[in-house]
Amino acid sequence: xxxxxxxxxxxxxxxxxxxxxxxxxxxxxxxxxxxxxxxxxxxxxxxxxxxxxxxxxxxxxxxxxxxxxxxxxxxxxxxxxxxxxxxxxxxxxxxxxxxxxxxxxxxxxxxxxxxxxxxxxxxxxxxxxxxxxxxxxxxxxxxxxxxxxxxxxxxxxxxxxxxxxxxxxxxxxxxxxxxxxxxxxxxxxxxxxxxxxxxxxxxxxxxxxxxxxxxxxxxxxxxxxxxxxxxxxxxxxxxxxxxxxxxxxxxxxxxxxxxxxxxxxxxxxxxxxxxxxxxxxxxxxxxxxxxxxxxxxxxxxxxxxxxxxxxxxxxxxxxxxx
Numbered sequence: 001x002x003x004x005x006x007x008x009x010x011x012x013x014x015x016x017x018x019x020x021x022x023x024x025x026x027x028x029x030x031x032x033x034x035x036x037x038x039x040x041x042x043x044x045x046x047x048x049x050x051x052x053x054x055x056x057x058x059x060x061x062x063x064x065x066x067x068x069x070x071x072x073x074x075x076x077x078x079x080x081x082x083x084x085x086x087x088x089x090x091x092x093x094x095x096x097x098x099x100x101x102x103x104x105x106x107x108x109x110x111x112x113x114x115x116x117x118x119x120x121x122x123x124x125x126x127x128x129x130x131x132x133x134x135x136x137x138x139x140x141x142x143x144x145x146x147x148x149x150x151x152x153x154x155x156x157x158x159x160x161x162x163x164x165x166x167x168x169x170x171x172x173x174x175x176x177x178x179x180x181x182x183x184x185x186x187x188x189x190x191x192x193x194x195x196x197x198x199x200x201x202x203x204x205x206x207x208x209x210x211x212x213x214x215x216x217x218x219x220x221x222x223x224x225x226x227x228x229x230x231x232x233x234x235x236x237x238x239x240x241x242x243x244x245x246x247x248x249x250x251x252x253x254x255x256x257x258x259x260x261x262x263x264x265x266x267x268x269x270x271x272x273x274x275x276x277x278x279x280x281x282x283x284x285x286x287x288x289x290x291x292x293x294x295x296x297x298x299x300x301x302x303x304x305x306x307x308x309x310x311x312x313x314x315x316x317x318x319x320x321x322x
Contacts, residue, residue, distance in 0.1 A: 008114050016115045020122050027126050033096040034074045040100060041071040044107045073099035080144045083166065084288065085198070085280040087147070094147040097127040101146075105139050113138075124151070132173065148185070151175075152205065167198030167217060167278045172205035178229075180212040187217045187273075194290050200276040204239070213248075218273030224254065235269025238262050243269065 008016060026036045042051045047068065054060050054068050069075045073096040080086065081095065101123050110116050117136050124131040127146040132153035140160040143149065148165035152173035159179045163169055167185030177183070183203070189195035199218030203209065207221045211229040215221060220236045227233055228244030237243050240261035241250045249267035282288070 006114060016118060020118055023119075024122050024125075027097075033093050034072060037096050037100045038072040041103050042068075044104065044109065045071070047071070071103075080166070083144075083196075084282045084286050085196070086145065086166075090147045091145055094127055094145050097123060098143060098146050101127065102142070110139055144185075164201075164217075166196070168200040169203075170200065171203045172207070172223070174206045175203050176208045176210075177203075178209065178211040178213075181209050181214070183209070183215045184217040192296055193292055193294070198278040198280060199273060200278060202276075207237075216273075218276040220272070220276075224257065226254070233269070235271040237269060238264065 007013065023036070023040055027033065042048055050060070050064065051068050051071070054065065060068070076099060078095060078098065080091070101120065104110055104116075104119060104123075116139065120137040120141075121131070121135055124135065124137060127143075128149045128151060129147055130150045132151055132155065134154045135151055136156045138157065138159045141157055142162050144164050144166045146165065148168045149163060149171070150169070151171045152175070154173055155171055155175040155177075157163070157177045158181075161177055161180070162182045163171075164182070164184040164186060169183060169185050171177070183201060185201045186196055186198045189197070197217075201215060201217055202220040203215070204221060204223040204225075206224040207226070209215065209221060209227045210231075213227045213229060213231045213233065215227070215233045219233050221227060221233065222237050222239035222241065224240045225237045226242045227237065227248065228242065230246070231244050231248040232246040233243065233248045235247075237248070238250065238261065240254050240257035241264070242252050242254060243250050245251075248269065250264045250269065251267060253261040253263075
């Protein structure tokens with residue numbers, strides 16, 4: 001698609017760059033991330049006067065107090081905080097940065113596209129394991145942790161995408177991820193939902209994952225391939241192939257790439273999920289509990305069955321929202 005070059009007026013550009021550089025410098029310093037995030041959100045939401053009055057001991061309503069306390073990410077919880085296997089040291093910082101990313105998206109300035117793209121790109125340097133040059137991240141993107149994500153150069157992630165990095169997620173160069181896409185790196189056992197397996201999910205260079213599609217944990221989306229709208233990918237997409245459907249199957253090779261693409265006779269995708277499983281251990285000091293309290297033994301079985309591999313079933317074992 002041919003696009004125009006768009007820029008802010010000179011004065012606005014200077015103001016935007018000055019603000020982003022200041023936040024970047026503070027996040028790169030020894031200053032506590034929690035304090036940086038709190039300060040930035042107070043100002044972005046225009047609440048400095050009320051915040052300082054509250055800090056000075058003035059009386060505020062219970063709702064105002066909750067709002068002002070919530071600018072400090074140390075006073076918040078996020079879903080991934082409940083996951084027993086997470087790296088606590090990495091998560092402590094990534095939680096604060098994830099809070100800043102999400103709350104920024106709730107400000108009016110998040111709709112100023114040029115400003116917002118620059119701000120999120122700066123945050124990606126601090127939140128992700130690695131982020132390449134010239135990446136663009138649009139509004140409403142969510143993560144599990146953030147620190148298990150690697151993104152290459154010139155990649156674009158559009159609105160309302162979920163990047164699950166409970167396992168590990170690698171996204172290559174020149175990748176396009178369209179609105180509403182969900183990319184997972186963890187699965188739940190189909191019998192015991194509390195049993196979670198983490199995987200390495202890979203999106204290779206020049207791939208396009210299009211509108212409202214889903215990529216299952218542990219899949220590889222090959223270079224220069226296309227995942228069609230609303231497809232559900234449960235296996236590896238070969239390079240240069242176009243896949244569509246639920247479950248996704250290859251329907252053709254991109255024109256002009258036939259000589260370098262591996263053919264698939266029936267269109268079915270190979271599943272190599274187990275090769276990309278990431279083992280983890282849970283600290284013995286963590287209290288493990290089953291939030292569902294379900295009966296796992298079938299009523300007509302004398303012994304509880306071995307848990308079948310979710311990969312053997314076409315539509316089971318999919319993760320929750322995170």
